[in-house]
Amino acid sequence: MKNLLVAQSGGPSAAINATLCGVVEKGLADKNIDKVYGAQNGIIGILAERMVELNALLSNPQSLQLLCQTPSSALGSCRMKLSHWEESTFEFEKIISIFRKYNIGYFIYIGGNDSMDTVHKLSEYCRLRKINDICIMGAPKTIDNDLMETDHCPGFGSAAKYIATTFSEIACDCNVYALPAVTIVEVMGRDAGWLTASSVLGRINGDSAPDLIYLCEKPFSVDGFLRDVREKLGEKHAVVIAVSEGIKNEAGEYITDCLQDRTTDAFGHKILAGAAKYLEEIVRQEIGCKVRSVELNLMQRCASHVASAADIYESRLLGMAAADYAMAGGSGKMAAIKRISTKPYQFEIEFVEIEKIANQVKTVPLKWIHEQGNDVTQEMIDYLLPLIQGELPCTYENGVPVHFRLF
Structure with missing residues (x-):
């Protein structure tokens, strides 16, 4: 008999533990699997042998369900880039050992x-x-929605559901x-504007916000931005x-590069912040009206109290599918979602x-962005709507949600 190991990496989300549940469920149900291990803090935890045996911890449906409603990465995370084996085989030899x-x-x-x-x-x-x-x-896993081939x-x-609700x-x-x-809300998204685009769903029940939407896929003009703001203030x-x-x-x-030199993370990505604050100052100086900036920041990825039931369901299925595929002898691939239809929404x-996915970025199609670069199209709304459907039951104690802790 063999053992199954699962780990989590990168930025947390409200659904990553549902994927963990799916992996663990499959491992526990397979008679050829003896133990299901979780590595604390991703690949770093493997190298340090920080292993947690999950069989007893997640042996009942109640624990699995509570884990599904718990945000962030229950096993902990990391941002570590493995060297290429052509440069050094040390890490690879240690991991295999x-x-x-x-x-x-x-x-x-x-x-x-980066995990791929x-x-x-x-x-x-x-x-x-x-x-x-x-x-x-x-x-x-990624709230940025920027993985290729899925x-x-x-x-x-x-x-997206949290962002739509918040707007x-x-x-x-x-x-x-x-x-x-003027209220300027900064949404996560370094090179892909999917999350910012999801703000459009704030309008679907009759609210007006957001009035303007700017994604990173189209060049941003400060002059064009000020023109758009003045036009909206006229309305x-x-x-x-x-x-x-x-x-x-x-x-x-x-646009914030002029403020300061940005440091980078382990994968060479610039660490960003301040776009909304930067634009707040420009509006204050050039237009002179009341203006504030809001940075949603971590709340976008940890708001499990408003999680999408569709998202949690699919996340759990993908974990189960990945484990199933591996236990059948598959390797070097990623479980992905293929949309069959939007109305009605169906997928497989x-x-x-994996080489089609690693180190690549899926951006918003330009045809889904208005030519002026300040809004998104109906095609984007149609794409987004099925993904935010349904609400999860949430267990509360003392007036606040209960979260599951593995250690």
Whole structure:
């Protein structure tokens, strides 16, 4: 008998634990699996042998259900980039030796672009070294929705639901005053504007916000932005604006680069913040009305109290599918969602070669963005709507939600 190992990596979400549940469920149900291990803090935890045996901790449906409604990464996360084996085999040899020590035959890594880079490197190393008794699979996760080869990503639907809800509520707040005012809301998204685009769903029940939407896929012009704001202020007294944190100018530079030099993370990505604050100052100086900026920040990815039931359901299925595929001998792939139809919404799960996904970014199609670059189209709304449907039952104690803790 072999053991199954699962780990989580990258930014947390409201759905990543549902994927973990799916993996664990399959492992516990398979008579050929002895133990299901979880590695604390992703690949770093594997290298440090920080393993948690999950069999007893998640042996009952109540624990699994509570884990599904718990935001963030229950196993902990990391942002570590493996070296390429052509440069150094040390990390790979150590990982394989640890897998041997714990009799790991199947490894499922839940994460986004950078995590799929790890899956790609590990599975390629095993393939080239003819290590055929360890299967390595990717299970998708990212609120950014920027993974290639999948219609959408687990975690995105719940984040989109939170963003739509928040914009609707912001509109209610802003519209009570008669004085002209501008509210600029910064949404996560370094190189892909999917999350910012989801703000459009704040309008679907009759609210007006957001009035303007700027994604990072189209060059951002400060002059054009000011023109748009003045035009909206001519129509109404309260203007609410959604902007991607990664909006760039015509030269492809982040508009906040002029404020300070940005540091980078382990994968070389610039650490961004401040787009809304930057635009707040410009509106204050150039237009002179009341203006405020809001940065949604971490709330976008940890708001499990408003999670999408559709998102949690799909996330759990993808975890189950990835584990199933690995235990059947599959390796070097990622479980992905293929949309069959939008109305009615139907999908199926397929398995995609990991090299088609690792280190690539799926951006919003330009045809789904208005030519002026300040809004999105009906096609975007149709794409988004099925992903935010349904609400989960939430367990409360002492007036606040209860969360499951593995350690």
